Amino acid sequence: MLKFIHAGDVHLGTPFAGLLTKLRPDFQTAVQRATNEALQTLVARAIAEEVDCVLFPGDLYNSGENSALIQAELQVAFSKLAAAGIVVAVSFGNHDFQAGQRAHLDWPEQVLVFDQAVEQKAFQTRRGQRVVLTGFSYGSQAEKSSPLANFPVRDTTADYQIGLYHGALGQPGDRYAPFTVADLLSKNYDYWALGHIHQRTVLHQQPPILYSGNLQGLNRTETGPKGFYLVSDEGQQGLLPTFVPASPVRFEQLILQQPTSMAAIQQQVAAEHYGQKTLLSLTLMGPLGPAVQAAVDGDYLLAALQDGTPADSAYWPIQVTVKEQGSTRASTLPNLEQVGDLTAAIQSATNYDVLAGYLGDQVPAFLRSYLQSPAGQTALQKKILAMITKGEQQNEDKSH
Ligand SMILES: [Mn+2]
Numbered sequence: 001m002l003k004f005i006h007a008g009d010v011h012l013g014t015p016f017a018g019l020l021t022k023l024r025p026d027f028q029t030a031v032q033r034a035t036n037e038a039l040q041t042l043v044a045r046a047i048a049e050e051v052d053c054v055l056f057p058g059d060l061y062n063s064g065e066n067s068a069l070i071q072a073e074l075q076v077a078f079s080k081l082a083a084a085g086i087v088v089a090v091s092f093g094n095h096d097f098q099a100g101q102r103a104h105l106d107w108p109e110q111v112l113v114f115d116q117a118v119e120q121k122a123f124q125t126r127r128g129q130r131v132v133l134t135g136f137s138y139g140s141q142a143e144k145s146s147p148l149a150n151f152p153v154r155d156t157t158a159d160y161q162i163g164l165y166h167g168a169l170g171q172p173g174d175r176y177a178p179f180t181v182a183d184l185l186s187k188n189y190d191y192w193a194l195g196h197i198h199q200r201t202v203l204h205q206q207p208p209i210l211y212s213g214n215l216q217g218l219n220r221t222e223t224g225p226k227g228f229y230l231v232s233d234e235g236q237q238g239l240l241p242t243f244v245p246a247s248p249v250r251f252e253q254l255i256l257q258q259p260t261s262m263a264a265i266q267q268q269v270a271a272e273h274y275g276q277k278t279l280l281s282l283t284l285m286g287p288l289g290p291a292v293q294a295a296v297d298g299d300y301l302l303a304a305l306q307d308g309t310p311a312d313s314a315y316w317p318i319q320v321t322v323k324e325q326g327s328t329r330a331s332t333l334p335n336l337e338q339v340g341d342l343t344a345a346i347q348s349a350t351n352y353d354v355l356a357g358y359l360g361d362q363v364p365a366f367l368r369s370y371l372q373s374p375a376g377q378t379a380l381q382k383k384i385l386a387m388i389t390k391g392e393q394q395n396e397d398k399s400h
Helices: 025-048 068-083 181-185 262-271 290-297 301-307 342-349 352-356 365-372 374-398
Strands: 003-006 053-057 087-091 111-113 119-124 130-135 160-166 191-195 201-204 209-211 227-232 240-245 249-257 277-285 315-324 327-330
Touching: 003 025, 025 068, 025 227, 025 249, 025 277, 053 130, 053 160, 053 191, 068 087, 087 130, 087 160, 181 201, 181 209, 191 201, 249 262, 262 277, 262 290, 262 301, 262 315, 290 301, 301 315, 342 374, 352 365, 365 374
Parallel strands: 003 053, 053 087, 087 111, 130 160, 160 191, 191 209, 249 277, 277 315
Antiparallel strands: 003 227, 119 130, 201 209, 227 240, 315 327
């Protein structure tokens, strides 16, 4: 019998930079502690369940370089697991590439760290069974080679063989160690612990090939409960994963139909059930009542909703989008056709608070800080202006 935890994409130390300025203080604290608290929940469960090992297939850290606090928190977590006789296996991904080579605190010997070349690591469980783990770590922000070719087929002398793999389905040459399900199946492993995709996804049932998703949602697009898989073959039907929620803060999206007043919005939002601290992205379907429309036009809708949110609510609105007649337009974005001053319009559209909402979670930290910097803002604004101007010229050309 084997029992283990599969936790991809913990992203310890995520700064939540674009979000923090908009939060009530209690949410600010909760968000800043969220990734570590989710890890603590995992550790407590691992110990309570007496698992044999915990597998982290990439992006355990949000970045390759980490503060003393984050390193200390991870050290505490690893030490607790080691003291309970639990083996930890870490392979680094595209966010925390080379984290194994950089300075970090000494980890207990029960922590197995995968090198950039594909490696096998074996250990004996408390019940005397031999488990072989196979994996590799990223050496840079992309892994265009096919490390899978170097994964050996299953060691027939092992009781279990598990692959740790940070990557995405794709074609040779894609950025994130592309693979196909057939490639993985050809290795005959008992389980594939995948990382990289933040949405829980089952690619194959038996043997299980799956993404556990992230431990804590990192932005408004990563909605719903987040956590890890507790995997066991106690039921003798092969290794079966059970999802265990671990995120202390949740992102959710809520759609409201034709709100007539600000009070109506507040009532509908408050009437939802919130099991935990929830950051809300609201979509208002038009037509809107006059007061709501005025708030949209005056660009103070979100601020007004935050002002009207009770001080002890379990929810906090972070974004409002208005949709009418099939068109989508974020209330924070100006309508270019109605704006006389194009430069000002572009400036407000490239404001980082607006921009951050459109950046996917795979956008690396250095690019986020560039887009937030004066140099990045100016470059982006120039580019947009050039595109709009060029577009106008092309339209004129066509009319000839
Ligand atoms: Mn990730």
